[in-house]
Structure formats: structure tokens, C-alpha cells
Amino acid sequence: MIFTKSTKYAIRAIIFIAERCEAKENCSIRDISGTLEIPFHFLTKILQKLTEAGILISAKGTHGGVRLNREPEDILLKEIVHAVDSEYSTEECILGFPQCDEKNPCALHYMWQEPRRYIERIIGETTLNDILKNNEIHKL
Amino acid sequence: MIFTKSTKYAIRAIIFIAERCEAKENCSIRDISGTLEIPFHFLTKILQKLTEAGILISAKGTHGGVRLNREPEDILLKEIVHAVDSEYSTEECILGFPQCDEKNPCALHYMWQEPRRYIERIIGETTLNDILKNNEIHKL
DNA sequence: CGGATAAAAGACTCTTTTATCTGATTGAAA
DNA sequence: TTTCAATCAGATAAAAGAGTCTTTTATCCG
Ligand code: SF4
Ligand code: SF4
Numbered sequence: 001m002i003f004t005k006s007t008k009y010a011i012r013a014i015i016f017i018a019e020r021c022e023a024k025e026n027c028s029i030r031d032i033s034g035t036l037e038i039p040f041h042f043l044t045k046i047l048q049k050l051t052e053a054g055i056l057i058s059a060k061g062t063h064g065g066v067r068l069n070r071e072p073e074d075i076l077l078k079e080i081v082h083a084v085d086s087e088y089s090t091e092e093c094i095l096g097f098p099q100c101d102e103k104n105p106c107a108l109h110y111m112w113q114e115p116r117r118y119i120e121r122i123i124g125e126t127t128l129n130d131i132l133k134n135n136e137i138h139k140l
Numbered sequence: 141m142i143f144t145k146s147t148k149y150a151i152r153a154i155i156f157i158a159e160r161c162e163a164k165e166n167c168s169i170r171d172i173s174g175t176l177e178i179p180f181h182f183l184t185k186i187l188q189k190l191t192e193a194g195i196l197i198s199a200k201g202t203h204g205g206v207r208l209n210r211e212p213e214d215i216l217l218k219e220i221v222h223a224v225d226s227e228y229s230t231e232e233c234i235l236g237f238p239q240c241d242e243k244n245p246c247a248l249h250y251m252w253q254e255p256r257r258y259i260e261r262i263i264g265e266t267t268l269n270d271i272l273k274n275n276e277i278h279k280l
Numbered sequence: 281c282g283g284a285t286a287a288a289a290g291a292c293t294c295t296t297t298t299a300t301c302t303g304a305t306t307g308a309a310a
Numbered sequence: 311t312t313t314c315a316a317t318c319a320g321a322t323a324a325a326a327g328a329g330t331c332t333t334t335t336a337t338c339c340g
Contacts, residue, residue, distance in 0.1 A: 006299080063308090063309070184290090191288095199335095201336025
């Protein structure tokens with residue numbers, strides 16, 4: 001609805017990593033994939049992006065895997081979203097016009113301001129820690 | 141972002157029809173397609189759905205075309221959206237889980253309530269007339 | 281009335297994007 | 311040096327979007 005499937009997977013995976021893996025321990029991608037029922041190779045690609053973005057850190061070989069590269073309170077939802085889907089934007093016209101004309105807006109433009117602002121705030125200000133505070137997510 | 145391309149096309153087309161065609165006159169789909177730069181055959185499919193939904197009424201043959209079947213104040217945005225994309229829903233979990241657990245929600249669930257409610261209100265309560273009141277939409 | 285024509289409806293095919301799967305490569309640990 | 315697990319390259323599948331062509335139905339014009 002608002003996030004792409006990749007983005008949803010990314011968020012779910014990060015929550016899993018933060019909750020299930022101790023700071024110094026690696027999470028095997030295979031495990032994450034199995035538990036969260038996310039296609040393995042699709043997940044690897046997503047996690048690679050998160051690693052490139054400096055959100056995760058990965059290790060090959062035995063006991064390898066992936067873990068957080070920073071404290072949950074230093075990871076913004078925004079970073080996760082943009083790491084996975086660099087095009088993501090809330091600026092676009094709700095009717096798909098190329099540039100949004102703030103000067104002479106249509107009614108929908110106007111109505112869309114409020115929810116858009118909320119969404120921008122959620123994505124821009126929520127940290128991984130905020131998400132973790134409200135405990136167990138079902139299926140995890 | 142929130143609407144599919146088909147839905148955006150549908151809304152733009154309906155606005156065009158309402159503004160450019162007199163009550164008893166038909167709008168040629170070819171014209172709409174040309175003016176709004178919407179692929180012709182893609183648009184016909186969308187408009188067919190709107191016709192099936194009773195929002196538009198169509199006529200074949202010379203001077204045929206499409207026009208509103210009801211007054212703009214009796215056409216809810218919701219109807220347009222659902223006519224084109226019957227699956228559309230704002231109920232879904234923002235993280236893509238199958239059923240949303242209201243009992244023990246995660247933080248995102250909670251944060252998502254506000255914008256979701258706004259969006260539901262926009263879609264559920266806005267009529268075509270509300271959209272038309274705020275005059276000219278650019279590129280139309 | 282009867283054929284020419286205009287325009288929507290419908291059936292297919294093609295392209296692009298998003299999502300998923302298969303298999304080979306690399307590197308770390310044991 | 312074997313083994314485990316991430317990485318990387320590529321093919322395939324599914325969905326959304328766009329294009330081609332045929333059929334149907336209404337008007338027009340003689
Ligand atoms: S005014 Fe309306 S149509 Fe124009 S860019 Fe803004 S939302 Fe889109
Ligand atoms: S609580 Fe969170 S994860 Fe669970 S259904 Fe609601 S939004 Fe989705």
C-alpha cells in the first residue's frame with residue numbers, strides 16, 4: 001500500500017535481527033529467511049543493500065551472517081526505506097502529474113497534505129528503537 | 141505512491157469528462173487519451189470498468205463516447221478507486237503481514253493509524269464535486 | 281432501406297517492472 | 311583443505327502497463 005514488498009521485507013528483517021541477535025553475534029540470512037518466510041535470494045539482495053548503506057554489517061564463512069552496524073536508536077526508518085528503494089518519495093503528485101504545482105493546487109492536493117505530512121514524519125523521525133519498544137511483532 | 145497508475149488515470153479522466161463535456165454530450169475516448177496523454181487502449185479498459193460500475197455511461201458509433209452517469213456530487217472517490225482496483229484497501233498491515241493484529245500492535249501499526257484514517261476519509265468522503273470545486277488542474 | 285463510417289468493446293500480444301529462483305564464486309573459520 | 315555462509319550473476323515468473331488488431335453497435339448519408 002505504501003511500501004514496496006522489498007521495503008516491508010527489509011523492515012521485518014531488521015526488526016528480527018535487532019530482536020533475535022545479540023550485539024556481537026551474527027544472524028544467518030538463511031535463518032531470517034526461514035523464520036520470516038521471505039524468499040532467501042530475494043532477501044540476500046535486500047540485506048546487501050542494507051549492508052552497503054552501512055545499516056548492517058556482514059560476515060562470510062562459518063558463523064557468518066549479518067548484524068546491526070549501529071545502535072537501534074541511530075537507525076532511522078528513512079534510511080532503511082531509502083537503502084532498499086532509493087526512488088522512494090512522498091513528494092509526488094497523487095494524480096501522477098510530473099511536477100506538483102503548489103501555487104494552484106487541486107482539492108486532492110490540498111487534502112493529501114495532512115496524511116503526507118504524517119507519513120513523512122513517521123518515515124523521517126521513527127528510529128528502529130522506537131519500533132522495537134513496542135515489543136513482539138506477530139509471527140516473529 | 142498511494143494510487144496505482146490506472147487509478148490515477150481514472151481520476152484524471154473523470155475530472156476531464158466532468159469539466160469538458162456538457163451533460164448530454166459524449167466525450168470521445170480518443171480525445172481524452174490525446175489531451176491527457178494516457179495510452180488509448182489502456183484508457184478504454186479503465187473507462188469500461190467505470191462504465192460497468194455505473195459511474196459513466198458510454199455510447200458507440202458516431203458521436204459516441206462516454207459521459208457521467210450521475211451528478212458529480214453523487215460520485216464518491218471511493219467508487220472510482222474501487223471500480224478500477226477492486227482489491228484496494230487501506231486495512232492492510234504496513235509491514236505486509238496477512239492479518240493485522242489490533243490486540244497487540246507494533247509501533248508502526250500505531251503510528252500508521254493517523255495517516256490511514258486521513259486517507260480513508262479522503263477516499264470515502266470526497267465526491268467528484270469536491271474535486272471539481274478547486275478549479276483548474278494543470279495540464280487539463 | 282442499405283452501405284459507409286465512427287467509435288466503443290473485446291481479444292491478443294508485447295514490454296517493463298517487480299518479485300522469485302538457480303547456480304556458481306568468494307572468503308572466513310575450523 | 312573442507313565446509314559453511316555471504317556474494318554475485320543470471321534466468322525465470324508474475325504483475326502492471328502499453329500496443330495491435332478485430333468485432334460490435336450506432337449514426338450518417340445516399
Ligand atoms: S495540484 Fe493536484 S493535480 Fe496538481 S500536482 Fe498537486 S495533487 Fe497533483
Ligand atoms: S501490529 Fe504492526 S506488524 Fe502487526 S499487523 Fe499491525 S502493522 Fe502489521
